[in-house]
Amino acid sequence: MDENLNTEVADSLQIHMKSLQKRILELETENAELSARLSKCVCKKIIEGNKTPIEDTERQKFDENGAKNRSKKMADKSCNNTMALHHLPKRCIALKVMYFGQRFYGFASEGQMDPTVESEIFKALQKTRLISGDKKELQYSRCGRTDKGVSSVGQVISLFLRTNLKEAAIDGYSGEEVSEESCGAEIDYVKLLNRVLPKDIRIMGWSPAPIDFSARFSCLSREYKYFFWRENLDIAVMRTAGNKFIGEHDFRNFCKMDAANVHNYRRCITSFEIFRCNERFEDDELWAVKIKGSAFLWHQIRCMVAVLFLIGQGLESPNVIDELLDVETTPRKPQYIMAPEIPLVLHSCEFEGLKFMCSSDAKQALHTHLEKECRSYKLQAAIFNEALLSSSCALYANNQLNSRKTKKESAHIPLKSRPTEPSYEERRAKLNAGGGNKKTPVFDTSMTM
Numbered sequence: 001m002d003e004n005l006n007t008e009v010a011d012s013l014q015i016h017m018k019s020l021q022k023r024i025l026e027l028e029t030e031n032a033e034l035s036a037r038l039s040k041c042v043c044k045k046i047i048e049g050n051k052t053p054i055e056d057t058e059r060q061k062f063d064e065n066g067a068k069n070r071s072k073k074m075a076d077k078s079c080n081n082t083m084a085l086h087h088l089p090k091r092c093i094a095l096k097v098m099y100f101g102q103r104f105y106g107f108a109s110e111g112q113m114d115p116t117v118e119s120e121i122f123k124a125l126q127k128t129r130l131i132s133g134d135k136k137e138l139q140y141s142r143c144g145r146t147d148k149g150v151s152s153v154g155q156v157i158s159l160f161l162r163t164n165l166k167e168a169a170i171d172g173y174s175g176e177e178v179s180e181e182s183c184g185a186e187i188d189y190v191k192l193l194n195r196v197l198p199k200d201i202r203i204m205g206w207s208p209a210p211i212d213f214s215a216r217f218s219c220l221s222r223e224y225k226y227f228f229w230r231e232n233l234d235i236a237v238m239r240t241a242g243n244k245f246i247g248e249h250d251f252r253n254f255c256k257m258d259a260a261n262v263h264n265y266r267r268c269i270t271s272f273e274i275f276r277c278n279e280r281f282e283d284d285e286l287w288a289v290k291i292k293g294s295a296f297l298w299h300q301i302r303c304m305v306a307v308l309f310l311i312g313q314g315l316e317s318p319n320v321i322d323e324l325l326d327v328e329t330t331p332r333k334p335q336y337i338m339a340p341e342i343p344l345v346l347h348s349c350e351f352e353g354l355k356f357m358c359s360s361d362a363k364q365a366l367h368t369h370l371e372k373e374c375r376s377y378k379l380q381a382a383i384f385n386e387a388l389l390s391s392s393c394a395l396y397a398n399n400q401l402n403s404r405k406t407k408k409e410s411a412h413i414p415l416k417s418r419p420t421e422p423s424y425e426e427r428r429a430k431l432n433a434g435g436g437n438k439k440t441p442v443f444d445t446s447m448t449m
Helices: 002-039 053-059 066-078 081-086 117-127 189-194 235-245 300-312 319-325 360-401 424-435
Strands: 090-099 151-162 201-208 221-229 247-250 266-281 284-293 344-350
Touching: 090 117, 090 189, 117 151, 117 189, 117 201, 189 201, 189 360, 201 360, 221 266, 221 300, 235 266, 235 284, 235 300, 235 319, 284 300, 300 319
Parallel strands: 151 344
Antiparallel strands: 090 151, 090 201, 221 284, 221 344, 247 266, 266 284
């Protein structure tokens, strides 16, 4: 009897399964028909007033007819919104950008590596429908580019964005300055973009800009900070050496040379400082180097700091700065390792006439987010410190066993006695002779660290 019952249950389940399989085929056929109809649909969605896709999405709620909402989203996605956005008024806007560079392959997205800060920003601009067209049409420019791992709290980009203020646009583009009061009716660019950007990128403020503004060429100066633990470094002698950088010099021995694209290596450093930060770890103190100049060469800051560290350790004399800046007597750069990229931060970029602003709501949200991130990293540091304390006993025991075995440190080779890289003239001669046929990437050397 039990066997008959099991047979009946199995037969019933098989019939039910066949019914479901048939229904799946019917739904797939229906889905294919709907997709074909949607692919032929051409519609326009005009964005009015202060309504934004983010605000619309927040108002949407899933109701009982969820399938209908999903179909509507598919239809919106397939619509040709670019045509509608292209005819909306636009204005030239400068954005101040903060990013923590550790997970990014640099700022610029011209290479094949991903993610980059720039690629994430453009994803956000497209998602919020603030742009239409490519970078050339948008007249996009950046104050410069930072390398993999380098962070910023003051990077600036400029481009044409959608605006709510028709009086701010001429022929679809901005050409007039608008008062701060009237900007209250403008799109809240900071709030809108920060909602969709990843947590390690934030817009700090926005400013109206002249129609001919360029974040790269309109920049008056750039300022960097490089953080480091003092350890056994002689800060006084580092200050003495660092002051030698101030003024206009040829920095070809303090950069990664790009002879194919850069022919002038003279740059002007306007200020140099070394100061203590409000951070300690055990008996050590956090310090920072602050360097300000009109523009910088590729890896210039990291090369300058690397030589300063050698001087601070007593391995080089401060006079080595003078020798490396004298390209007549030192035409070839000695081989040395650059300082690491993670402690380097683009602190600020200076422009004439720009006034970055941020709504009170956006400012509060930004402050809350940054405070949350700071607390998160403090917690991570506490965990690593706990692990360090836990391992200290084992380390002490190991040191006691190996106290008689001392590791022999490698002898320091003075910079002036080291092998050198080819000079600029030698590199150019090789390129002109056909040795540089390989395509060389063009770098924005106004700021490449």
